[in-house]
Amino acid sequence: MLWLYNIAIQLYGLIIRIFSIFNTKASLFVKGRHHIFEQITKKVNPEKPHIWFHFASLGEFEQGRPVLELLKELYPKKRIIITFFSPSGYEIRKNYALADGIFYLPLDTQANAQKLIKAFNPELAIFTKYEYWYHYFKELHDKKIPLLIISGIFRPNQIFFKGHGAFHRKILSYVSHFFVQNKESITLLKSINIQNATLSGDTRFDRVAKNAANPKKLNAIEQFCNDAPVFVAGSTWPSDENLIASIAKTHTDWKFIIAPHEIGINHIKEIEKLFPQGIKYSTYATADQINNSAQVLIIDNIGMLSSLYAYGKVAYIGGGFGVGIHNTLEAAAFGLPVIFGPKYDKFQEAKDLIQIGAAKSISNQVELEKALSALTETSEYGLIASNYVNSKTGSTEQIVKYLSKYL
Structure with missing residues (x-):
């Protein structure tokens, strides 16, 4: 089975290189790993021990960030290395101040694993939620370096729990300890x-609660809202935006803030077509005179979403018509009922939020209208x-x- 895994890794790398010719994200994936070990050698002293945090993407970074920051607070002299698998994590957090080095994770081959772990000299490795890499995990295990999974979550349909999942169960056996989100x-x-x-719950709760307790004041957003009820749509995709456009037409007394998951020029233009009554944040925030007549504000930058919920009355979380919804907790922490x-x-x-009545899942425009009405009839x-x-x-x-x- 290992030979098949190795072929799959090489095939994945080849496919990404092909896609990189015409796909920006794939291009960043490839370019970011170009001469990766030269980048590491320039920044990391292999004679010094490090705590290695790996995150698949930005969401996992925010999930593991509370642990990283508390460790740094308690052990300020410890050196921290961060790796990301996805460009959406690396490109946004590549200048994160608390890390002594931030890199893309090279593809999971035996040679890469041996070389990386020798370069990092980790005294401890911490992976957040998921990403189970055979060679990296085995090398850590062979070197007797503790490996922990934090905020892990498992489901019955995963390959680990199937009859043909022996190879993947072997990967899990290399983990020193799991901290998981639920009893299941x-x-x-x-x-x-x-x-x-160990049942520990999800570190994201600590992160979002801290963020909600110390909200950032956004003057332009406050002026846009102008005391109107505000519908905040976070991490949206086109299927989400089409639904929201329909209710914006019937809720003219509401303000709508759309923060899409992808902010490429073409996507922003498509959103502008859906919301002709809208204005881009970059235009609105830099205008000489504030125009409060706009009903829709389109956020065309990354990094504001977690603060936008402070101005909302209800939140819509995107992704539920694709591979899965994005972060509902940021909105819930600010006391917003959520729709997805x-x-x-x-x-x-x-x-959990659906079970306690603070969220509703929808599949079409009619259900969205009903959910919005039901969730906003009372505070x-x-x-x-919250x-x-x-x-x-x-x-x-x-x-x-x-x-x-371990420290």
Whole structure:
């Protein structure tokens, strides 16, 4: 099975290189790994030990960030290395101040794993939520370097729990300890004889609660809202935006803030066509005179979304008509009830929010209209959402307390 895995990794690399010719994200993926070990050698002293954090993308970074920052606070002299798999994480956080080096993760080959771990000299490796790489995990295990998964979550349909998943179960066996989000994950791991797991919850709760307790003031956003009820749509895709455009026409007394997941020029132009009554944030924020007559504000930059929810009355979270919804907790932490599409089954918090009445899943325009009406008839649902988030904090301290035995 290992030979098949190795072929798949090489094939993936080849496909990405082909796509890089005409796809910006794939191009960043390839260029970012060009001469990667030369980049590492210039910045990292292999004679010094490091704590290695790996994140698949930006969402996992925000998930693991509370642990990283608390570790740095308690152990300020420790050197921290960060790797990302995806450009959407690396390109946004490549200048993150608390890290001594930030790099793309080379593809998972035996040679790369040996070379990287020798260069990083990690005393501890921490992976957030998922990404299980055979060669990196085995090399850490062989070198007796503790490897921890934090905010992990497992589902019955994953290959680890299938009859043909022996190779992937082997990858899990190299993990020193799992910190998982729910009891189901504990049960599933035990079913394949993995006992080294602790129920800790999700570190994102700590992150979003801290963010909501210290909101950033955005003058341009405040002026745009102008005391109107505000519908904040975060991490949207075209299928989400089409639905939102329909209700913007019927809710003319509302203001709409659209923060798309992708902010490429072509996508922004498509959103502008959907919302002819809208204006781009870059235009609005730099205007000599503020025009509050616009109903829709299109956010054409990255990094504002987690602060935008402070100005909303209800939130719509995108991705539910694609591979899965994005982060609902940022909105819930600010006391906003949330709406999202039908694909949310991989996200425990989404299921929890629906169960307690603070969220609704929709599949079409009619359901969106009903959800918006139901969730905004009283402020109770927003309070339920924020109380839910606050009740789930504490995971970060639990994990860092455990990690201290290695430090």
